[in-house]
Amino acid sequence: IRHDVTMTLSEPYVGTVARPDDYRCFVLDPKLDQERFLTGFEFTPDQASIVHHATIVKVSAAGRADVEKVDAATAESGWGCAIGTPLTVSTDAGAPAPWSGATSAQVSAWAPGQSATAYPEGVGLRMEPGDFFIIQIHYHVAHPPPPDRSTFAIQLSGDTTLDEVRTATYFAPAEIPCA
Numbered sequence: 001i002r003h004d005v006t007m008t009l010s011e012p013y014v015g016t017v018a019r020p021d022d023y024r025c026f027v028l029d030p031k032l033d034q035e036r037f038l039t040g041f042e043f044t045p046d047q048a049s050i051v052h053h054a055t056i057v058k059v060s061a062a063g064r065a066d067v068e069k070v071d072a073a074t075a076e077s078g079w080g081c082a083i084g085t086p087l088t089v090s091t092d093a094g095a096p097a098p099w100s101g102a103t104s105a106q107v108s109a110w111a112p113g114q115s116a117t118a119y120p121e122g123v124g125l126r127m128e129p130g131d132f133f134i135i136q137i138h139y140h141v142a143h144p145p146p147p148d149r150s151t152f153a154i155q156l157s158g159d160t161t162l163d164e165v166r167t168a169t170y171f172a173p174a175e176i177p178c179a
Contacts, residue, residue: 017144038058126165
């Protein structure tokens with residue numbers, strides 16, 4: 001794919017052996033100022049020895065203030081998280097609550113060996129101004145790790161006549177057999 005926008009973790013993340021299975025969320029902002037269609041994407045782990053897998057979720061602009069509040073609450077890069085649909089954040093009381101009118105959709109998941117994804121000709125995922133991504137990276141840390149600055153690149157089109165990708169995310173234990 002073309003890398004029209006490449007987003008990198010804003011600060012390197014350094015895991016710790018104290019959290020050998022560390023699920024961290026990070027904001028990746030394509031800084032779109034007009035409607036565009038995402039037509040391809042590619043996740044590239046910076047430190048392949050510790051990046052186990054990643055999940056990428058598109059969040060509407062309405063969720064930005066909630067996400068910034070959660071992100072600012074931790075001194076480290078990103079924050080410890082689990083991603084589900086609909087996305088949730090903690091309230092002051094500590095209970096999860098839906099984000100302030102935000103919508104979210106899982107765009108992709110990455111595991112070692114996976115290459116870039118390009119949608120078929122004439123198809124794209126609508127991105128509105130202010131939309132952004134949250135990437136959840138599962139770090140598996142067995143030894144003191146190097147800093148990670150993984151990237152997510154997207155290919156965009158300004159063609160507004162594309163057929164729109166619709167997403168549906170079904171989370172379930174991996175052990176459930178397919179019918």
